[in-house]
Amino acid sequence: xxxxxxxxxxxxxxxxxxxxxxxxxxxxxxxxxxxxxxxxxxxxxxxxxxxxxxxxxxxxxxxxxxxxxxxxxxxxxxxxxxxxxxxxxxxxxxxxxxxxxxxxxxxxxxxxxxxxxxxxxxxxxxxxxxxxxxxxxxxxxxxxxxxxxxxxxxxxxxxxxxxxxxxxxxxxxxxxxxxxxxxxxxxxxxxxxxxxxxxxxxxxxxxxxxxxxxxxxxxxxxxxxxxxxxxxxxxxxxxxxxxxxxxxxxxxxxxxxxxxxxxxxxxxxxxxxxxxxxxxxxxxxxxxxxxxxxxxxxxxxxxxxxxxxxxxxxxxxxxxxxxxxxxxxxxxxxxxxxxxxxxxxxxxxxxxxxxxxxxxxxxxxxxxxxxxxxxxxxxxxxxxxxxxxxxxxxxxxxxxx
Amino acid sequence: xxxxxxxxxxxxxxxxxxxxxxxxxxxxxxxxxxxxxxxxxxxxxxxxxxxxxxxxxxxxxxxxxxxxxxxxxxxxxxxxxxxxxxxxxxxxxxxxxxxxxxxxxxxxxxxxxxxxxxxxxxxxxxxxxxxxxxxxxxxxxxxxxxxxxxxxxxxxxxxxxxxxxxxxxxxxxxxxxxxxxxxxxxxxxxxxxxxxxxxxxxxxxxxxxxxxxxxxxxxxxxxxxxxxxxxxxxxxxxxxxxxxxxxxxxxxxxxxxxxxxxxxxxxxxxxxxxxxxxxxxxxxxxxxxxxxxxxxxxxxxxxxxxxxxxxxxxxxxxxxxxxxxxxxxxxxxxxxxxxxxxxxxxxxxxxxxxxxxxxxxxxxxxxxxxxxxxxxxxxxxxxxxxxxxxxxxxxxxxxxxxxxxxxxxxxxxxxxxxxxxxxxxxxxxxxxxxxxxxxxxxxxxxxxxxxxxxxxxxxxxxxxxxxxxxxxxxxxxxxxxxxxxxxx
Numbered sequence: 001x002x003x004x005x006x007x008x009x010x011x012x013x014x015x016x017x018x019x020x021x022x023x024x025x026x027x028x029x030x031x032x033x034x035x036x037x038x039x040x041x042x043x044x045x046x047x048x049x050x051x052x053x054x055x056x057x058x059x060x061x062x063x064x065x066x067x068x069x070x071x072x073x074x075x076x077x078x079x080x081x082x083x084x085x086x087x088x089x090x091x092x093x094x095x096x097x098x099x100x101x102x103x104x105x106x107x108x109x110x111x112x113x114x115x116x117x118x119x120x121x122x123x124x125x126x127x128x129x130x131x132x133x134x135x136x137x138x139x140x141x142x143x144x145x146x147x148x149x150x151x152x153x154x155x156x157x158x159x160x161x162x163x164x165x166x167x168x169x170x171x172x173x174x175x176x177x178x179x180x181x182x183x184x185x186x187x188x189x190x191x192x193x194x195x196x197x198x199x200x201x202x203x204x205x206x207x208x209x210x211x212x213x214x215x216x217x218x219x220x221x222x223x224x225x226x227x228x229x230x231x232x233x234x235x236x237x238x239x240x241x242x243x244x245x246x247x248x249x250x251x252x253x254x255x256x257x258x259x260x261x262x263x264x265x266x267x268x269x270x271x272x273x274x275x276x277x278x279x280x281x282x283x284x285x286x287x288x289x290x291x292x293x294x295x296x297x298x299x300x301x302x303x304x305x306x307x308x309x310x311x312x313x314x315x316x317x318x319x320x321x322x323x324x325x326x327x328x329x330x331x332x333x334x335x336x337x338x339x340x341x342x343x344x345x346x347x348x349x350x351x352x353x354x355x356x357x358x359x360x361x362x363x364x365x366x367x368x369x370x371x372x373x374x375x376x377x378x379x380x381x382x383x384x385x386x387x388x389x390x391x392x393x394x395x396x397x398x399x400x401x
Numbered sequence: 402x403x404x405x406x407x408x409x410x411x412x413x414x415x416x417x418x419x420x421x422x423x424x425x426x427x428x429x430x431x432x433x434x435x436x437x438x439x440x441x442x443x444x445x446x447x448x449x450x451x452x453x454x455x456x457x458x459x460x461x462x463x464x465x466x467x468x469x470x471x472x473x474x475x476x477x478x479x480x481x482x483x484x485x486x487x488x489x490x491x492x493x494x495x496x497x498x499x500x501x502x503x504x505x506x507x508x509x510x511x512x513x514x515x516x517x518x519x520x521x522x523x524x525x526x527x528x529x530x531x532x533x534x535x536x537x538x539x540x541x542x543x544x545x546x547x548x549x550x551x552x553x554x555x556x557x558x559x560x561x562x563x564x565x566x567x568x569x570x571x572x573x574x575x576x577x578x579x580x581x582x583x584x585x586x587x588x589x590x591x592x593x594x595x596x597x598x599x600x601x602x603x604x605x606x607x608x609x610x611x612x613x614x615x616x617x618x619x620x621x622x623x624x625x626x627x628x629x630x631x632x633x634x635x636x637x638x639x640x641x642x643x644x645x646x647x648x649x650x651x652x653x654x655x656x657x658x659x660x661x662x663x664x665x666x667x668x669x670x671x672x673x674x675x676x677x678x679x680x681x682x683x684x685x686x687x688x689x690x691x692x693x694x695x696x697x698x699x700x701x702x703x704x705x706x707x708x709x710x711x712x713x714x715x716x717x718x719x720x721x722x723x724x725x726x727x728x729x730x731x732x733x734x735x736x737x738x739x740x741x742x743x744x745x746x747x748x749x750x751x752x753x754x755x756x757x758x759x760x761x762x763x764x765x766x767x768x769x770x771x772x773x774x775x776x777x778x779x780x781x782x783x784x785x786x787x788x789x790x791x792x793x794x795x796x797x798x799x800x801x802x803x804x805x806x807x808x809x810x811x812x813x814x815x816x817x818x819x820x821x822x823x824x825x826x827x828x829x830x831x832x833x834x835x836x837x838x839x840x841x842x843x844x845x846x847x848x849x850x851x852x853x854x855x856x857x858x859x860x861x862x863x864x865x866x867x868x869x870x871x872x873x874x875x876x877x878x879x880x881x882x883x884x885x886x887x888x889x
Contacts, residue, residue: 122745123745125814133754133757134757136861138764138836140836140837141815141822142822142824143814145812145814146824147810150810153825157849203811206810252784255834256834257778258828262825387808387836
């Protein structure tokens with residue numbers, strides 16, 4: 001077991017633009033806006049940054065290939081800029097690049113920035129794209145909701161949950177995120193909805209209806225990281241650090257072996273287990289105070305509660321319905337509105353989750369600040385589809401805690 | 402082993418969808434009154450064509466699972482999707498027959514089905530060996546035309562060989578080739594141009610068919626009285642009965658035909674009727690199969706004493722596997738007679754890479770996975786570095802393995818000509834898993850644990866370049882199968 005990066009890297013500045021339909025902003029404009037916020041927050045100048053990672057999900061309607069667009073937009077002078085693409089987990093993976101650069105000592109201050117410009121696509125939902133020459137030969141021409149809807153079907157079947165109970169739990173998740181987003185000025189969808197609205201919405205991919213799907217947004221978010229020592233040199237005393245940062249990628253086991261029943265996301269389980277070990281967490285249910293998970297669809301959030309070990313197998317739907325994960329519950333999940341309502345600009349989403357943890361840990365989350373203890377937060381960023389996924393789990397806390 | 406030449410196995414395919422002709426006529430009645438529209442016609446969904454139907458008909462007559470002991474494949478059609486890309490070769494590969502099989506695509510007129518069968522019989526008589534002969538037709542007609550109502554999509558297949566396994570012995574035949582033009586289709590047209598059917602019947606069918614049948618009977622040392630089944634599927638009412646009467650063939654020998662439940666299926670029509678007739682033909686009974694198109698073919702066959710190798714479903718089984726779908730615009734869109742707005746999602750460029758198709762041909766066309774000899778695990782698609790030619794991996798032909806639904810969804814967001822797109826993870830009996838599209842799904846009937854069977858379908862239509870690729874989809878195993886496996 002490697003010794004890990006617990007408390008070896010500090011987050012000293014973060015930025016996040018208002019997510020939504022940013023018709024008047026280019027991807028580059030969005031990056032600049034998020035970057036300026038993070039520089040001001042960190043109290044450094046752009047020349048202090050010595051390496052950068054750019055995360056993008058769909059580069060063809062975004063900034064195009066390579067790290068050059070970030071270097072140009074942010075005027076980063078000849079430093080290494082690496083573009084990261086790892087499906088919807090790209091944002092956390094870019095963060096991982098910056099964090100590891102600092103942890104290794106190769107970099108003093110590193111930047112991770114993620115951006116997406118989905119509203120330039122021309123239609124709702126994610127853009128249709130090739131998954132590569134080989135995959136396209138065999139792969140079904142499906143959609144993200146279709147891929148995740150299968151989780152619900154398998155979950156029902158495995159756990160003997162009725163469609164009605166599952167749909168109500170899923171609706172509770174979406175209603176919760178809409179409620180939470182009302183207190184978030186940067187959220188894309190800020191409108192309360194009712195359980196009935198969710199249940200009566202048109203089906204997108206059976207059993208997921210319109211309100212079981214997250215927002216598709218424009219947006220950018222970024223993080224500036226350094227060592228805790230450097231953070232202290234910069235005059236910080238309340239220092240947010242990375243306790244764990246893990247990424248797990250499917251090797252094809254799920255699509256190859258009948259041992260996987262389709263009702264959970266294996267990579268989430270693996271990444272979580274490693275992250276808990278790295279952070280020294282033995283009982284996540286007790287230790288974690290807040291979670292931002294990859295709620296691309298309501299069913300994903302529900303299943304993720306079990307995959308992260310904060311609900312017992314087969315019981316997440318009951319925990320959801322009993323309010324455990326509500327903003328005033330025992331373990332609030334998506335207190336900022338989540339992908340569902342803050343929005344899901346792919347490349348930025350992982351960094352947006354960390355942004356929220358950072359604000360909450362520093363007590364800067366405004367109206368949506370969690371009442372009570374915020375000591376350890378978890379972010380979960382999931383790319384691909386349940387059968388072929390990349391899951392990133394980070395645990396964020398304060399130095400010394 | 403005897404030297405008997407004839408048919409050793411027969412099969413067919415009729416698409417799941419049926420259109421009620423009265424309902425179809427209503428759609429165009431404001432424009433053209435269709436007199437006497439009755440019954441229903443079979444029609445292909447967007448992902449079916451002559452080749453997918455041909456493969457299913459071929460599979461219907463071959464042992465499942467089993468060896469594909471054929472050395473030649475003949476495919477007859479006038480509506481094959483490609484003018485230059487061998488359909489017979491695709492059929493050959495989809496049924497996993499030997500790569501050195503002689504494969505030939507034939508067409509030219511609706512008579513091509515019987516001519517191909519005749520060719521197969523003569524090949525076997527001359528050199529032995531088994532030939533797979535398939536006829537498949539998916540005629541595209543002008544909306545509101547009589548032909549649109551009369552036609553149906555279907556395919557039929559036969560294995561022809563020599564020896565004790567012959568179930569229908571070839572006795573004789575006669576062919577007349579002549580330029581009688583009842584309809585025609587220029588190279589650059591997708592629809593036929595038809596002449597008045599009364600003329601085609603009186604001057605064509607009633608003149609050419611009796612001559613051909615009479616000579617075929619003579620070649621077979623039989624008389625009209627010996628005929629137990631008479632097949633002459635032409636879309637003119639009463640034509641077959643008139644020919645029979647003219648020849649002295651018993652009226653009750655005239656096969657009623659599948660026009661009211663399938664529709665006239667061009668080159669496949671006489672062969673589909675033959676496949677249907679063989680289901681009930683008793684040993685010793687004779688059948689005459691005649692076809693009409695740029696002349697006339699007539700073949701005479703007699704049921705032997707050999708036990709019938711029943712098709713997996715057969716005509717009766719396919720007829721029972723059905724749904725009524727009277728959505729006229731969907732019908733037209735599936736035949737590319739109308740362009741529906743699919744929104745921007747439909748604009749995705751489906752250009753296919755020929756090297757990639759070629760590299761993966763056995764996985765794509767034959768649904769061949771690999772078995773890891775070390776672990777026994779069956780993997781599909783074959784993982785990187787597992788070419789079946791290597792010793793540590795062996796090929797597994799998964800197309801005939803039943804499978805179970807593990808996950809599923811009905812996706813209304815992904816673009817499809819026939820939404821919702823059903824798909825999910827399936828597990829094959831005996832090992833192997835794939836993420837598959839489900840086809841022929843009655844919404845709401847598929848569930849985790851349902852049994853599915855693989856069917857050969859169009860995977861991708863590249864409209865921009867006119868190309869299409871094929872792959873396998875999983876169809877619900879409906880409880881309509883009349884026969885299972887082989888009985889003898």
